[in-house]
Amino acid sequence: MNKLDNLKFIKKLDCSNMLKFISGLPEQCPDAYRIGISGSINKPAVKINNIVFAGVGGSGIGADLIKVYIESELKIPVSTCRNYTLPDFVNENTLLFCSSYSGSTEETLSCFEHGLRRKSFMITMGAGGKLRELSLKNNITHILIPQGYPPRTAIGYMSITVLGILARLGLIKDKENDVKELWPILSDVRDKEAGFSVPLKKNISKQIAVKLHKRYSVIYGTTDTTEAVSNRWREQIAENGKTLSSSNVLPEMNHNEIVGWRFPEKLLKDFKVIMLSDKDDHKRTKERMRISEEIIKKSRAEVIILKREKGGRLARIYSLIYIGDFVSFYLAILNNIDPTPVETIDYLKKELGKI
Numbered sequence: 001m002n003k004l005d006n007l008k009f010i011k012k013l014d015c016s017n018m019l020k021f022i023s024g025l026p027e028q029c030p031d032a033y034r035i036g037i038s039g040s041i042n043k044p045a046v047k048i049n050n051i052v053f054a055g056v057g058g059s060g061i062g063a064d065l066i067k068v069y070i071e072s073e074l075k076i077p078v079s080t081c082r083n084y085t086l087p088d089f090v091n092e093n094t095l096l097f098c099s100s101y102s103g104s105t106e107e108t109l110s111c112f113e114h115g116l117r118r119k120s121f122m123i124t125m126g127a128g129g130k131l132r133e134l135s136l137k138n139n140i141t142h143i144l145i146p147q148g149y150p151p152r153t154a155i156g157y158m159s160i161t162v163l164g165i166l167a168r169l170g171l172i173k174d175k176e177n178d179v180k181e182l183w184p185i186l187s188d189v190r191d192k193e194a195g196f197s198v199p200l201k202k203n204i205s206k207q208i209a210v211k212l213h214k215r216y217s218v219i220y221g222t223t224d225t226t227e228a229v230s231n232r233w234r235e236q237i238a239e240n241g242k243t244l245s246s247s248n249v250l251p252e253m254n255h256n257e258i259v260g261w262r263f264p265e266k267l268l269k270d271f272k273v274i275m276l277s278d279k280d281d282h283k284r285t286k287e288r289m290r291i292s293e294e295i296i297k298k299s300r301a302e303v304i305i306l307k308r309e310k311g312g313r314l315a316r317i318y319s320l321i322y323i324g325d326f327v328s329f330y331l332a333i334l335n336n337i338d339p340t341p342v343e344t345i346d347y348l349k350k351e352l353g354k355i
Contacts (some may be wrong), residue, residue: 103129
């Protein structure tokens with residue numbers, strides 16, 4: 001039996017039960033929307049001119065996903081902030097989300113303090129910690145997320161919850177039907193395509209993980225729909241699989257990076273390329289992806305095209321995310337390593353704490 005179909009072998013490596021957390025995403029999403037839509041949130045007394053999401057890592061990628069999903073519906077600009085300081089335009093007419101699952105992310109805490117000084121309309125999210133304490137102290141609405149998850153596995157809570165909040169504030173239409181669709185579609189991805197119970201010969205995520213094992217992978221998304229998904233793949237491959245990869249988007253990469261698919265020749269032939277597309281992509285972007293695939297294949301790199309047809313836009317986006325999350329887990333197993341610990345990040349935080 002191969003490693004990826006051997007539960008006994010996986011359990012020896014997966015000491016913190018990452019497989020269980022990943023497998024629970026379908027159930028997480030409707031609960032997340034319930035939390036957001038039922039939260040006690042007072043509508044702002046002033047006109048909201050823009051929305052800013054402050055968060056990094058697993059707490060930040062959720063904002064990217066929501067931004068792609070709702071940007072065309074909103075009548076005000078949306079941006080994300082992954083830094084210690086907020087953009088200068090943030091003021092009392094800004095809806096500022098500060099998200100940190102642990103509640104102790106120093107960049108997010110810094111943005112929170114900046115938001116207070118600028119008198120922004122703030123909402124914070126997380127499982128507790130200092131962010132919650134500061135929010136309660138300053139009469140800021142804090143949305144409490146269930147505890148006990150590695151932050152990167154709380155992607156449903158750190159993203160779908162926001163949809164409920166925005167709907168409750170009247171900034172977007174109710175998304176209950178879109179969210180309801182997630183459970184059966186993601187369950188099918190888990191139970192019929194990518195979860196552990198699906199054997200390697202029929203499992204899309206296991207097969208991709210085998211291809212990516214001991215290879216450098218490049219993940220391309222599109223600005224229209226899958227940019228955040230490509231970033232999520234890269235982050236999960238790093239944190240779970242402990243493997244380096246890169247990501248970029250079309251059409252931007254057609255104006256620079258595409259030229260680089262010539263050298264170094266000996267390395268490029270072993271690269272694996274994942275292209276994530278969606279039917280809502282701009283028609284010219286679709287053509288760019290087709291031509292880009294042809295160009296990349298000339299370097300002898302293998303190109304894997306992933307596209308989902310089932311369900312609405314939200315379900316299609318999260319299906320691609322889900323496949324990638326399983327890929328990252330199986331990569332860890334192939335690398336003979338526990339996917340959950342992130343010792344390098346822990347070390348970095350420890351060293352920063354000394355300064």
